[in-house]
Amino acid sequence: MIQDLVQAAASGDYDALGRLEKVAAADPEALAGYLHQMLDLGLLWPPSLYRAAADDVVHRVIDQIDSGQQPAHLNHLLLILAHTRDPLAAAALRRWQQTPPPGMEQLHVGPLKYAEQGGSTLLPDGTRRELCAPIAFQLAMTPAPQAADGPACPWCDSPLWTIIDLTTDEPRAAEVLAHTGWQGRLRITTCFLCACYTTLYSKDTPDGDSTWAPHNAPPSYLQRSTEDPPPLMATIGERRATPYQASAWDRGGSTLGGHPQWIQDAEHADCATCGQPMDYIGLVGGADLDDLGEGAYYLQLHAPCGLAAVCYQQS
Ligand SMILES: [Zn+2]
Numbered sequence: 522m523i524q525d526l527v528q529a530a531a532s533g534d535y536d537a538l539g540r541l542e543k544v545a546a547a548d549p550e551a552l553a554g555y556l557h558q559m560l561d562l563g564l565l566w567p568p569s570l571y572r573a574a575a576d577d578v579v580h581r582v583i584d585q586i587d588s589g590q591q592p593a594h595l596n597h598l599l600l601i602l603a604h605t606r607d608p609l610a611a612a613a614l615r616r617w618q619q620t621p622p623p624g625m626e627q628l629h630v631g632p633l634k635y636a637e638q639g640g641s642t643l644l645p646d647g648t649r650r651e652l653c654a655p656i657a658f659q660l661a662m663t664p665a666p667q668a669a670d671g672p673a674c675p676w677c678d679s680p681l682w683t684i685i686d687l688t689t690d691e692p693r694a695a696e697v698l699a700h701t702g703w704q705g706r707l708r709i710t711t712c713f714l715c716a717c718y719t720t721l722y723s724k725d726t727p728d729g730d731s732t733w734a735p736h737n738a739p740p741s742y743l744q745r746s747t748e749d750p751p752p753l754m755a756t757i758g759e760r761r762a763t764p765y766q767a768s769a770w771d772r773g774g775s776t777l778g779g780h781p782q783w784i785q786d787a788e789h790a791d792c793a794t795c796g797q798p799m800d801y802i803g804l805v806g807g808a809d810l811d812d813l814g815e816g817a818y819y820l821q822l823h824a825p826c827g828l829a830a831v832c833y834q835q836s
């Protein structure tokens with residue numbers, strides 16, 4: 522079956538490609554035996570197909586980049602290496618940060634920045650910091666009427682939306698937030714409208730307080746209208762089989778922890794206080810908020826600074 526999907530996807534069958542992507546999310550190892558063939562066929566996207574790449578596949582991609590023979594594919598090949606999260610790939614990205622491979626001058630970010638697309642940062646001193654949790658849980662939407670006298674967005678006057686309210690006293694929340702270092706209650710508020718225009722930060726404290734961050738700056742294209750946020754809040758559900766099953770498109774795709782499914786390019790926010798990349802903590806899909814909902818809200822956190830970020834992507 523996978524053999525047929527690979528052939529079809531390489532010939533441009535979009536449905537087959539979507540099914541392969543779902544296999545890569547639910548059981549990355551199932552594709553491990555097909556990766557050389559995918560490289561032969563030029564099936565390089567999405568890079569998540571290559572999560573289970575063994576050393577021989579990683580070597581081949583590194584050699585392909587070093588050879589400089591396919592500069593048009595350099596971006597996809599670097600993304601593949603990032604998604605393998607392999608130590609050989611990390612070593613190559615560090616090497617290219619010093620001595621860029623052919624074609625690198627055409628790309629927008631440096632080699633090390635690519636590691637974030639696979640869910641980690643590579644620091645110049647050789648260490649790796651995980652930006653994503655190794656486990657994930659479904660997020661179920663539960664009714665949560667907003668208090669009429671609650672705080673409002675200073676830009677559009679819509680009531681602020683409590684998108685998530687967790688506490689590390691609960692073992693599942695503690696496990697999924699462990700990589701962030703957060704301890705205590707984590708309540709994140711945002712403006713569900715203005716988050717669609719720019720990354721919105723909130724100042725959050727372990728007693729559950731969440732306030733509009735002074736770092737927020739309205740973009741010139743901001744549309745100001747006032748609406749009530751969804752009367753829903755995300756709560757932890759069943760554990761997912763792998764960290765890769767968040768869906769930004771499908772109903773039931775909202776997920777706490779694991780890795781995000783980005784609709785556009787990966788958008789790991791930098792902490793507005795200290796400038797370091799923030800930790801990814803979850804995704805709330807528009808399809809889970811109402812019948813016509815689209816896009817997805819991505820939640821990020823930098824625990825040392827007590828700052829959370831919400832950004833939104835749509836197709
Ligand atoms: Zn607003």
Ligand SMILES: [Zn+2]
Pocket residue numbers: 792793794795796797823825826828
């Ligand atoms: Zn910070």
